[in-house]
Amino acid sequence: MLYTALGTGIRLGNSLTRTMGSLSAKMAEYRKMWKPSEPKDWTVQYQERYIPFSKSQLVEYLAQEFHSSNGFEKQSFLSFVKQLEVSLLQPYHSVLEDLQVLYDPINPDREAMLETTSLADSEKLSREKEVLDHLQDILDQANYNILSEDALAYALIVHHPQDGVQVHVNLDKYEYIRYWALGQRLGPLTLQMTQKPQDSLFTRSPRTQPDRRYFKRVLVAARPRNSHMVLKCFKDIPLEGLEQLLPVVKVRTSSFDRTLLNTMLLVSGGIVFVNVGMVVLTDLKIGTSFLLFLFAGFMTFRTWKVFAQRRKAHSLELAHMLYYKSTSNNSELLGALTLRAQEEHAKEAILAYSFLKQLNIPNDGKKIDPEITLQLKKQVESWLQAKSGLEIMFSAERALENLTNLSRTKE
Template sequence: MSVAVPADAAARDHALPIARSVLVRRLLEAPAFASWRIGLERVAGALTDLLHVEYHRQAERLKDLYAPLDPAAVKPGVPVIPAQADAFSTALRQLLARANYQVVSADELDLALKAESVFQVKLHTRLSDFAELTLFARGRGHRHEIVRSWFGLRRRLIDVEFFEHVALFVRFQPDEHFAPRKRAKLPFKPGTTTLKLFADIPVADLEMLLPNSEVRMRTLDQLVLGVPALLGSLGIFAQLSAALLFVVGLGLSIVGLGEKPAMVTQGELVAFGAALFTVGIFASRQLARFRFKKLQFLKTLTENLYYRNLDNNAGVIHHLVDSAEEEEAKEAILGYAFLLAHGPATETELDTRIETWLAEVIGKPVDFEVDDALAKLQRFNLVTREGERFAAVAIDQAMTVIGKRWNDVLGV
């Protein structure tokens, strides 16, 4: 199994936590852009429409690449062609990068596997089941959660670090990997590729997103169930001791290793049978308690995943395409608007201006990808460059350039 690690595990989050429509409205309301309001609104709308068409085509290509890998389409025993899986993996990673998702590092995943769950559920995952496993996250924050302990008698407030969105990409090992292991019914199809998208996931609970996670008993719960069971069984077996000694003596006499024991009365036999019945009832009760506790854990896990799961498999592609389209549009609109209103600027100057404005609007620091924004504007011919300084083209020219780009996209 390969777990991807980003080149810079400490890279800052580039996602812009503001809707495109709200961003455009705030831009148009700002005094600095008052002179350009009507023109900027036209350019922003045209850019958004152009990106929408381009990303629609990318969505269709991604769906075609994913179709033979979808668990609903893969037939048991029919191997998936590795080249197909690799092509889809490459295209998906490119899309996620445009949507400002970053790869969750191997260290963070390892922490999730070892850390105590915020939801107080212990999980076990076989990482060897995966031929490829990568988690992508976007948006990071902190919130407070109330955690119960001592059977709900104690409550404490803890600080929880969480991801706003997490995309899961998993490619399972082929059939031959699982055949010699003789495992029970697998909760997935070997050789398939699974996509999942989640929201509001604690960093320490990334493990619960993995599709082969199994609920296990925590040490505390094992003690709660095990200690009473042990003490109860000692009392029951003490009652059985006399009858057990008789059975052992009888067995030894039969094989010639002991004297024939004295005959027991009917009352003693009834007592012995009653004791055995009690042992059976006690064992059944403990087993039922164990199963009930495990069902409680499964219920907790299911409830938390149910409200956090945004989409699965092919549906994830549509979510990610929409996110990428939004992020690309916001970056391009911001870059063009600031160059138009404030005049030519270097990459650093433009980055500082936009990040300062975004921090005031959003209320927290944002790492704007100025290089990505300028690359898009250059691709659309909406900026010119002289040395290290970039300048926005006039609004009428921008509309003409976008119109020509539309004709190229539509093949007119």
Template sequence: MLDKEMSFDQESMLEHFIPVDINDLIAGLLTELDLPEEEKRLFKQFCKIFLALYHAHFFTKLQSLKHNYLPFSPDRTTLLLQTHSNEALQVMQNTLIEEIKGIITKANYRPIGQEELNQALSETSPYGLDLSIDFDDFDEIHLYYRGWASRTEQKRSWRTFFLTPETIEIPIYRRLFLVLKLKPAKKTEGTTSFFSDPKAFMLDKWRQLFQMQMSQEGDNSVIYLKLFKDIPRADLEMLFPNTRVEMRRLDKFKIGVGGGGGVIGGIFTVVSKLARAAHPAAILLAVASFMGLMWRQAGKVLSSRNRYLSVLAKSLYFHNLDNNLGVLSNLIEMAEEEECKEAILAYGLLLHKQHQGCSAHQLDRLIEDHLQKLYGVEVDFEMSDGIRKLSEAGLIEETLDHLIKPCSLNDALLRLDQEWDGLFSFENCSA
């Protein structure tokens, strides 16, 4: 089910995500660095090789991730030549989920915990929808977001008697990633009959149809991956496939008052006509008029529901970015770019003559100040991750007094060139 990470207030917590394109970051570093022209040329070459190396590493991860996802993909077009037991599928599923969590974390997404989700579900939708979902239908639910913002809209309210629009703030998730896996369908004995409990009967039928559609005609191993953009926090329900649209109390009241008054008036009219009527044709006409009135009121209910469904469909059409296998490619690309941003920013600022030989904390502040100064963005730079990548590549060294120093650009290019040659060496290819 949902991840157990603690919920937090997004508006007061900075993100690790760096909302600047990698090419703009490199151009900004070249502007800020106090380097001779020859070293600036070497730095451009360093960035080019570093990006190519990381692209090769992440391409290998993508191929592995796609292979592991194949048994669970709802869009599979190739043959699945190997069958797995339920126990083996469960192990593979757990491994796949952990791999996806690792990639989504590298892409600087944050998990949405149960407390935050409950808060979002309790808010009123800006689209005027009342939605409900049953989380018991799912075996796996994982929600992650990246980028927190808000947009303003003009909306008429009863507070101003619907005369003048007022400005409202709508909190949104800029990117939102969703993992869903359905629970195995339950075989129910003695299903509720329509006459004993019509609502429960229709709900059971709807759930059976939903289970059949989502489980790919009975295949309960399917895992759905979804990527969305600009999702209002109050509309998280619309991302789930078992969402049920419910009318708001105001709409129920309007239909109830209008429809109820019409039905009562119709009953009185029919009764009075029946009391005066002696001819069978007159009686049939009165009954037909009453049935027509009932059909019109039912049509109003269906019209309101269809209007809600139309709003929901349009919202999903414009908010959906990718699905299933395509989501994996998107996540890998985002993780690759975020990892490169962190490493290049750290190494680039260490090259500045004034910053060579600084502590990790000082470097962290330098990078955050650099991003604020050049791009006006505030982030919580993930210093430990940036240092780890540079250290693994042999591009920095730490002195006995815990100061970080970069190797020269010439040495850095030599080491990257050696790593590139090793990546496609005969030993690695045969392995």
């Protein structure tokens, strides 16, 4: 069996059946605000749990700092790590197999040798809910945070000036939209949402990129109506750019670009009318009203052409960004998430093992006192902050429970 670490996830249950009405209401609230800088109660809603070191890095740090007093202690620690890795292989492999079996009937990339009867839309929706419900346990152990409707409403309303591409999302076209994220950071993005903002005609980017709130990984589960669930993972996505990851979006021109384009068209059109139109009016004796009608038609066609070209350029930028930011999708993503959950599971157990040693608490399979659990939590969080510079919430109860279960399986 997989330890109870995978049984603590927040169940989606009937939440996927809720309409998008509450999200629309939250969007209306953000429209009334003046330049909101983040979703409401963001620090309460999102608490980072992802341990920002690989397992090998973590083992190296802990071995040097806590297990280097003598060769026997270090060897004992490394032996524990190896035993832990082996003990997690079969449980997580079984979890992945069960998840893939559950997902296979609705997998849009399935390579079936024979055509099978397609599922009805209502049955597909039911199976998708079941998959997401099971997947939530994996995501919880992988230390993903489910993003609230407040966060999504904020992303749909607020647009960062660095994001040249903007999209319009029609909520009526979706059955549900869910986001999970981990690795929140505040700093300049090495790769902006538009690949080469310096090539844009209306670049407003300063030479020094501003600090932005972004996530190392973002998982999207969205279902357009009368279609199938889209399950994708992306890297280095800013909070204000979450909506660009959705399917069935419409690229739109920003208010700033629309104003600038219209101004340029009006100015250039006025110059053409004064320098050419008046000559035509004088030489050919064409009526003023007819000339104005021709000019209006020309300007309408020119405006449509310019905006169509602009939308095509933005669509290409969006496709380019999604190509480079995408990490995995659909069935392959299930394997990647399971591996991440397995690694986070191991890292939490390794931290708990090392710090219990420092507290001289034996790892004998017995239940740990709540006061010791709290002390362990504070010490690990303090150590992680000192090492990474980030505030990370350590799941001490889960780590100790997994460690206890591991000790019991050895007996």
